[in-house]
Amino acid sequence: MEAQNEITEEAGLNLQKFKEGFMLSQCGFLAMRLNLPELLAGQEKTVAQMAQETDTQARPLACLLGILSSYGFVQSLGGERYGATPALPLLGEMCHSLGDRFSYQSWGESFHTLKTDKPSWDKVFGKPYYASLHENREAADNFDSLCKLTAEQGLDLFLSRVDYSTVNYLVDLGGNTGTILTGILKTYPHLKGTVFDIPAVVAKAETEFREAGVEQRATAVGGSFFDNIPKGGDMYSFFRVLLNWSDKDALQILKNTAAAMAVDGTLVVVDYVMPDPDHAQFRTLSFGSMNLMVNMGGYVRSDEQWRELLHEASFKVSKVTAIPDYSINIIEARRR
């Protein structure tokens, strides 16, 4: 490849994004903090009206609305009047879980991560991500809702790609409120399963099991996979869990899993895999990976890094099914 000697047009255009990006996401949070989708639902309003209703100041509010309109999230109707666009509620996705203003603070200290390879989250908030999450009920509920939503959307991707027909008892570790386990049990009526997660999270699973009619075959167990993984499963699964954890922690979790599972048991890891730089998902996953490093200490592993991690935890990879469009791998492994 030839060395570049000039600033490319793309880099020139991107410079503006670098300069404005931190302000732009904050504008999205402000819009949701003001509850703009509700405020403008089915009606247009003047800046003065909105300022009064939200107890804010008209001058910065007008500026915020101008920015949002230039990005297509509200519509300027002239005379300082604004209406919602269909895109406005989408900004709400930004504010799920602790990904909003809390994450903003940890990113503000992200140099700490660069220097130490440790999450700046812990430095800023004095405790790890999930411990912080569970001190904030609303944020924890939002996190679980987002997990449920994306789990429902992604279920079909792996249901057809893993053979559960010969499995008797599946233990889904870090399985949140049981959405994925429920989906699997509904498809495989012979199967029994346990969802394992933090006690406050699995407490919600019983309702999901009952509503789906799988409660006779499903149990919910609360705990930490650093301490007490349920024994007796012939398959253990991690869906989008190990990416949260550093190599040291992920190794510990996997070793605990190996100790809990039957000698001939199967491990299934469904997780993101860092693609090559020319892949369509490369930038998104790189941001995701950096965000994991800053907030949780985990990262998006490459195919090779996944294999190394499993090998070190005494697993032998038996099958890898790639879902290239989403850059997700389904890794099946057995104890060595």
Ligand SMILES: C[S@@+](CC[C@H](N)C(=O)[O-])C[C@H]1O[C@@H](n2cnc3c(N)ncnc32)[C@H](O)[C@@H]1O
């Ligand atoms: C990114 S979410 C993935 C949830 C689910 N597997 C899915 O794909 O929708 C990670 C999950 O790990 C759980 N978790 C975090 N720390 C845990 C621990 N020490 N023991 C068990 N589960 C934990 C979280 O509560 C959360 O539900």
